[in-house]
Amino acid sequence: MSRRGYLKAAMGVLLLFAIGLVGYFALSAGSPDGLERVMEDNGVEEGDQLWSAPLDYGGDWGTAFVAGLIGFALTFGAVYLYLKVYLKGGSARRKA
Amino acid sequence: MDPWVVLLGWALAIPVIAMAIFRLDRRVDERTVPFMAILAAGIFVAQMLNFPVWGGTTGHLIGATLAVVLLGLNGAIVVMTAILVIQCLVFGDGGLTALGLNLLNMAVIAPLVAYGVLRALKGHEGVAVPVASWASVFLASLACGLMLSASYVISDGAFGIIGSVAIPAMAGWHAVIAIGEAVITSGVVLFLKRVAPEMLEINGLKEAGA
Numbered sequence: 001m002s003r004r005g006y007l008k009a010a011m012g013v014l015l016l017f018a019i020g021l022v023g024y025f026a027l028s029a030g031s032p033d034g035l036e037r038v039m040e041d042n043g044v045e046e047g048d049q050l051w052s053a054p055l056d057y058g059g060d061w062g063t064a065f066v067a068g069l070i071g072f073a074l075t076f077g078a079v080y081l082y083l084k085v086y087l088k089g090g091s092a093r094r095k096a
Numbered sequence: 097m098d099p100w101v102v103l104l105g106w107a108l109a110i111p112v113i114a115m116a117i118f119r120l121d122r123r124v125d126e127r128t129v130p131f132m133a134i135l136a137a138g139i140f141v142a143q144m145l146n147f148p149v150w151g152g153t154t155g156h157l158i159g160a161t162l163a164v165v166l167l168g169l170n171g172a173i174v175v176m177t178a179i180l181v182i183q184c185l186v187f188g189d190g191g192l193t194a195l196g197l198n199l200l201n202m203a204v205i206a207p208l209v210a211y212g213v214l215r216a217l218k219g220h221e222g223v224a225v226p227v228a229s230w231a232s233v234f235l236a237s238l239a240c241g242l243m244l245s246a247s248y249v250i251s252d253g254a255f256g257i258i259g260s261v262a263i264p265a266m267a268g269w270h271a272v273i274a275i276g277e278a279v280i281t282s283g284v285v286l287f288l289k290r291v292a293p294e295m296l297e298i299n300g301l302k303e304a305g306a
Contacts, residue, residue, distance in 0.1 A: 005292075006130050013134070017141040028146040028154040034269035035240065037153040041265065042257045045246075046191060053188030057144060067187065068141045074186060075140040079178050080133035083124055086117075 010076075017068050025061055097194060098247035098255040105243065106196030112204045116173035124171075131295070135166055136175040140182065147276055155273030158236065160206035161229040161281045162215075166288075166295060169211040176203035197243055205239050206232040225285050226278040233277045236271030238263065 004055035032040055039045075109291035124132070146154035159179075163172035180198050183189040189218050190198045210232040217224035241263040247256025256262065 006134055009134050010137070013138040013141060017145070019143040020142075023147075024145050027148045031146070031148065031152050031154045033146055033154050033156060034149075034237065037269060038241075038244075038257070038262065038265040042261060044120055047193075051185065051188075051192040051216045053184070053186055055231070057186050057187060057189070062283050064144070068144055071140045071144070071182065071187065074182055076137035077180055078182060079136040079175060080129060082178070083129045083132060086120070087124060087126065087129070095211040 010072075014069070014072065017072075019063060021064055021068070023060055025064075097197065097243065098192075098251040100250050101243055101247045101256070102193050102196055105200045109196050109199040109204050113173055113177050113199065114206075116170040116177075118168050120170045120174055128167075129137055132167060132171060132175060135163065136178055137152050139163060139175065140179050142280075143179070143183070149269070149272045149276065153269055155270070155276050157280055158202050159281075160202060160204055160236075160285055161210040161225065161277070164207050164210040164214060164228070165225060165281075165285055169207055172207040172210070173203055176207060197240070201236040201243075206236040209235045226282045229278040229281040230274040233270055233274035234267065237266045237274075241266030248296055 055067060055070065088092040139157070139162065142157045142159055144156070146156045149155050158171060158176075160176055163175050167175060177199060180190070180195065180203055182199070184192060184195045210228040213231050214224050215229035217227060241259075244256040244262040244266070245259030248258050248262070249256075257265075285296070
């Protein structure tokens with residue numbers, strides 16, 4: 001796939017995400033997912049967190065979209081960088 | 097979750113992930129790097145979108161089957177691991193201690209199940225993709241139910257949920273949520289087959305046996 005193709009794919013994913021979020025806030029926001037539901041039904045609470053994360057998924061359309069955008073960029077960046085470094089290491093190993 | 101169950105989760109998840117990383121070498125080349133990254137990012141945003149299933153409960157995509165179809169087993173394990181780690185560290189979705197168990201369920205069990213079903217039903221792709229998606233979510237949730245019940249037993253009720261409740265409840269909800277996973281995954285695969293069949297070929301089903 002070309003560079004243009006990747007750009008189109010990224011735009012497509014984010015566009016679908018933006019549309020999907022509207023449905024999410026219309027139908028699902030605030031409702032528990034499967035695991036949360038089972039925990040709620042049984043009165044199990046999550047313990048204190050060892051790590052407090054710097055961001056959350058946002059509470060309305062705009063903030064959730066920004067959170068998604070950040071997550072998209074971070075995930076893309078992390079996997080991309082990791083694999084690049086990994087490939088470099090791999091070719092060095094093969095040469096050695 | 098009971099600390100012993102948490103430790104067991106890490107102990108089981110880490111070697112499989114390490115193996116996947118090690119074996120990835122044969123698959124990755126310059127061409128596939130951006131593709132893997134974009135797929136990982138796409139699965140991340142897909143996981144944020146909950147859809148309602150029943151009685152005020154919602155579900156969302158895990159994406160393990162999609163990743164296996166497009167990247168093969170090792171690629172899927174690595175990508176799912178990256179997503180779960182970012183969700184945990186950056187967005188606080190799932191605690192740090194639970195990460196080992198989440199990794200075991202969604203980055204190890206779900207892709208393994210998906211891979212197993214896809215291989216078993218090789219040549220019947222129309223059936224294989226939805227069945228693999230459904231089974232991957234269902235079995236991962238069953239594993240989660242088992243973890244909750246094991247926690248309950250080991251900790252004498254201090255953590256987790258008693259098995260006679262946890263297992264049917266997890267399996268029941270996720271049997272329905274998994275239908276959503278199957279529909280979405282099949283839809284995406286069919287769409288990609290039509291617009292970008294070369295994506296399905298880098299992978300995957302052909303090469304995955306190697």
